[in-house]
Each structure stands twice: as structure tokens, then as C-alpha cells.
Amino acid sequence: MKIYIKSPGRVNLIGEHTDYNGGFVLPCALDLSIELYFEKKLNESHVNTDLGYSMNFNVSTPYQKSNNHWENYILGVINELKQFKTELINFSCIIKSSLPSGAGISSSSALVCGLIKGLAELNAINLNNSKIINLSRNVEHKYIGLLGGIMDQFTILNARKNMAIFLDCKNLKSKFIKINFKEFKLLLLDTNVKHNLANTEYNKRVSECKKSLKVINDFCNKNYSNLSEVKDIDLRLSKNELGETLYRRVSYILKENQRVVKSVNFLENNKLKEFGQLMYQSHLGLKNDYEVSCDELDYLVEYTMKFDGIYGSRMMGGGFGGCTINLIEESLVEKFVEEAEKEYFSKFKRKLNPIVANLDQGIQMSLI
Numbered sequence: 001m002k003i004y005i006k007s008p009g010r011v012n013l014i015g016e017h018t019d020y021n022g023g024f025v026l027p028c029a030l031d032l033s034i035e036l037y038f039e040k041k042l043n044e045s046h047v048n049t050d051l052g053y054s055m056n057f058n059v060s061t062p063y064q065k066s067n068n069h070w071e072n073y074i075l076g077v078i079n080e081l082k083q084f085k086t087e088l089i090n091f092s093c094i095i096k097s098s099l100p101s102g103a104g105i106s107s108s109s110a111l112v113c114g115l116i117k118g119l120a121e122l123n124a125i126n127l128n129n130s131k132i133i134n135l136s137r138n139v140e141h142k143y144i145g146l147l148g149g150i151m152d153q154f155t156i157l158n159a160r161k162n163m164a165i166f167l168d169c170k171n172l173k174s175k176f177i178k179i180n181f182k183e184f185k186l187l188l189l190d191t192n193v194k195h196n197l198a199n200t201e202y203n204k205r206v207s208e209c210k211k212s213l214k215v216i217n218d219f220c221n222k223n224y225s226n227l228s229e230v231k232d233i234d235l236r237l238s239k240n241e242l243g244e245t246l247y248r249r250v251s252y253i254l255k256e257n258q259r260v261v262k263s264v265n266f267l268e269n270n271k272l273k274e275f276g277q278l279m280y281q282s283h284l285g286l287k288n289d290y291e292v293s294c295d296e297l298d299y300l301v302e303y304t305m306k307f308d309g310i311y312g313s314r315m316m317g318g319g320f321g322g323c324t325i326n327l328i329e330e331s332l333v334e335k336f337v338e339e340a341e342k343e344y345f346s347k348f349k350r351k352l353n354p355i356v357a358n359l360d361q362g363i364q365m366s367l368i
């Protein structure tokens, strides 16, 4: 008997870099996924992927972090699970993926959540979704080196087909929003600029936000627990103390939170054009104030502006590469993609990877 897990990627409609600041996000699960097949083994464990990575080990051997980045996903999950059961069972795991990695659609969290879910089942460890979310975040913080929030893991575990999750990352309260774009589609354009978030400025943004929070609390004599709680007046009062860069970072977070709330309202009332405008505004904030975009992403977002049938476009995910998310009339997709691919290649000498995103349910498990 095998345990089969299908762990999806995530798309985020709006609300970027707000999750680790206790803010709002609006993500969904993608119909592209990582599939994992687990089976018990007696003496040794094997992991094989269709990307050519493989690994042989024994679960009872204590492992430190590996120099091989990829192996840390596996070792991290095993080490974290040992706090629930010291003697884990050896296993084989075959991993197949239709999720491009480094594209900002969270292949990393899909892999970690899938490994935790499958190995917990195999070892009869009872973990609810919120435990899996926390464990997955610990693995990414400690073993992968990315100090991310919980948007991706929460979505992968809880998403529903054709729904977005309006999630308050401060208390994990959520509401499902039905998504019906009618004659419009979500189109992802993967720049093929591979971000390795852990090695980029992502963690620096996390610490800039922590620092900003301290400056505002100290200066205004407040006790805010995250940046999303900060009142405009306190941000303005602290402007000089923060300095120009940190002021822009905090302004972006406060505005992006407002955009998420407005987006929910627009989407619930089928105001797609208005939602699209917020996507463009979000991109400008990410580019100019939060500074997590790159030339390729900016070029693609700007390029969409000459098409009437595209309502909105912005970079998606952590940034520094990865993909844009576009709200585009279905009848325009083919022609637009063809032109964009040509223009993008002639400008950057890189292939553009288009993905029409359909919204699927969260992680699935079955016995086969």
C-alpha cells in the first residue's frame, strides 16, 4: 500500500510581503502540484525525484544540515517530526512535479507540506493542519534559510477549488471568497529569473520590518505587535526616526493591506477592472517602496498596459524574479503570449514561461 499526496502551488491575487507583518493576503491553490508516493521500507530510506535528485539514508541516523541544499528539505522534515516520535519508520518516496521551482508559486512549501503530511501518515503521527503549517515554517526557517510567513503553507493546506482565501495573518482568521472571473483568466508569466529567496534580500526585508516596528513603538511609546497594526498618524510621527527607506517599507505594508481589503470587496461585486487597478498599484509599491521587483518583472507588467483586454498585472510572491500574475481576457491569451514571448526574448534573451492558472483545492491524500 502506498500513500499518495498531491500538494499544490499557490498563486496570490494580492497582498504581498504582508504575511510576516501580521497583514492580509488573498491567495489560492494552483492546479499545478508536487505529487509524492510514500511506501514503508525495512532498513533504508530512498527519495527519488523526476528532477534527477535522489538520496539514500536511514531515518534513525541523526543528521545535521546538508551542504546539498535540496537534501535539507528531507532532513529538515525528518528532524522536525522526531519531536513527535523518536523512532520513525524507513520509507521510499517518489516525487514528481509539475510546479516550476523558483517561479514564486511556492514549490518549496508544496514540497515541505507534502513531505510532512505523507510522513506523518506513514508514522501514524496525528497532526492537524495548523501543526503542519507551523512545522513546515520551522523547516523553511531552520533548514532552507528563508524567514517567510505562513501564507503559502496555509493556502496549500486549506485552499478550496475556485476560491481565494482572505486571510488575516495576525490571527489566521480566514474567509473564502468565490472566484468567478467569467471571460477572464489568470495568466502567470514566469520570467525564468530564478530567485533563490533565501539568498536574496527577502530576509533583509523581514529584518527591516522588525527594526521599523521597534523604532515606531519606541518613538510613539506604543506596543504594536506587528506593522499592520500601526496607525497612519504614528507612521507619520516616526518618519524622521525611521529614515526614508524604512518609511517607504512601512507605507507599502499599510497600503497593501488596504488594497487587499478593497480587492475582496471588488471581487465580491464582480468589479474586475477596479481589482485590476489595485494589482497595478500593488506592483508599483513592490517596485518603488518595498524594492523587491527586478527589470524583467517591471518590463512584463508595463508591457501589459498597452492591451485593453488586460485589467491588471503585478509581480507575485517574494520577488527578485519569479513570475507576474495577469488578469487577462481569455480570447486575448494566445495572441498576447505569442507577442510577449517574442518581445521578452529580444529584450532579455530569456524564454518566457506562460502558465494559465486554474484554481484548485488544497493538499489531497489517498491510499493506493
Ligand code: GLA
Binding pocket: 015, 016, 017, 018, 019, 020, 106, 148, 149, 150, 151, 152, 317, 318, 319
Ligand atoms: C514568499 C514567502 C511568503 C510571502 C511571500 C511574499 O512566498 O514564502 O511567506 O512572504 O513570499 O508575499
